[in-house]
Amino acid sequence: MDPGDNGILPACRQAGATLRMTIQEDIAKPLDAEPMLVNLGPSHPAMHGTLRVVLELEGETILNAIPEIGYLHRCFEKESEVKNYTQVIPYTDRLNYLSPLMNNVGYCMAVEKMWPLEIPERVQWIRMLICELSRIMDHMVCIGTNAVDIGALTNFWYLFNPREKLTDWVEALCGARLTTTYTRIGGLMRDMPPNSKSFLRECLRDTLKAVKDTTGLLQKNRIFMDRTQGVGAISAEDAISYGFTGPCLRACGVDYDIRKAHPYYFYDDLDWDVPLGRCGDSYDRVLVRFEEMIQSCRMVEQILEKMPEGPIMTDHRDVALPAKHEVYGSIEGIIQQFKIIMHGIKPPAGEIYSYTEAANGELGFYIVSDGSDKPYRIKVRPPCFAIYQAYPELMKGELIADAVAILGGLNIVAGELDR
């Protein structure tokens, strides 16, 4: 029997339509109530870590927003001043914890520039490899959780399966899944595990499939488009003035990628493109990230192809521990070992600002050395810090649910925001 026959369904439809109309009329009416303050976060699943925003609402429309940060402040910069250069590396894991390997690379590169140290070719290739893999892993979390916030859970699983596999590789690489501490000043902790190449190629296949699947689920998805297109848009001029970098800047159509503008290591030798958006809204940010993952896969493929064999530590006497047979067999060797272990690594006095393209944008390290074994001053320039400043402006006039949709697209990581 056709369920429409008994007259219940049409009646329900009618009731629904009437209700919708009343609601629409209600929304059109101006509210005579005072603006309401709502506290969002810091312990809220949609607030990605420990972000807190106080929203001033009229109905569901955001009139004003005041972000409060610092809930995850761990005194990174102060602690670094009493640790020696090598002991700072574990702290950098905890900056952007979605892509810790990248922070390790950024920090070590900054310290190495103070001599400047020549580091072996293989080290540079492996560092590029881990940077690109971290970028993929970072974007996976960003897109996955952003989609969850908007109500599309499947993408999260599709993206986290290959991410899990990549994390397994990271675990084989350095023994930790999150707190990697993989780089050393002048080199790396150890070489890649055997059969990495075949394993990573498999990971790439999985990743590309997941990217294809999730792009298919999101790119032309009516609900996703309605929730993100034109939402949280920012103009290129404003984005530059706010100091946006990374995918959020490129979503506005500004072509600035440090890997192209100031290539470090061997990024020059790779064939890849910088994806650009047009509108600078949440939708473009997600699509730029999708495309960057594909480009990173391209890069990883080429890196695996071109990576040479060789040592994984520089032989510079200031930073590299001598080989064991030297330590036991020669007086110079034992003295060098003793000096580095007891007195630490001492870069020449001076200042450096070093920058790398991290997953969220420009990760800068400003380091002042006074010639001792401890950094005199370290200032991290976290990409999120500049981006999150613009958050209140992005959501003014939007609905409260959009606040969450915008935040996910910006990919704010409290670890590096608060340091």
Add this chain to the structure above:
Amino acid sequence: MQLALDRLKENFGPAVLETDNQHGNETAVIAKDKIVEVIRFLRDTEGLEFNFMMDLAGADYPEREERFEVVYHLYSLKIKKRIRLKVRVAENQLVIPTIISLYKAANWFEREAFDMYGIRFEGHPNLKRILTFDEFEGHPLRKDYPVNKRPKIPTPDPLIKV
């Protein structure tokens, strides 16, 4: 190539107190009262156009007469160059003009320098602590702040402050 530094010296002569080019990082120490003018010049002059304020850091050198330093890192998308500007201030007159009117990014970065070093930015619309809490005593990144000092955590405020 010291394009930006040469232009600065040409135009601001005595206000550029020191220059340096260690590791290819062009650096200029600028007189405190000229900093806004200098940055505006760097931002608006054709052929320089430093349109990004990438970073703003404070630093503390207790043995110096002018103890504190504010370090700006600017970047030009046009000529793909960076420049580092420094302003030195003494402890008894810890005030320097804000550059919020030039870069929106300066807002939080200046608040952070205030929070960490107590450097006051004149004209800042909302110069409050940012990484520490409002009741925090002292400025944690100063060299005379003990690294293992544990501040007293105040009882929390009501959830929403108007």
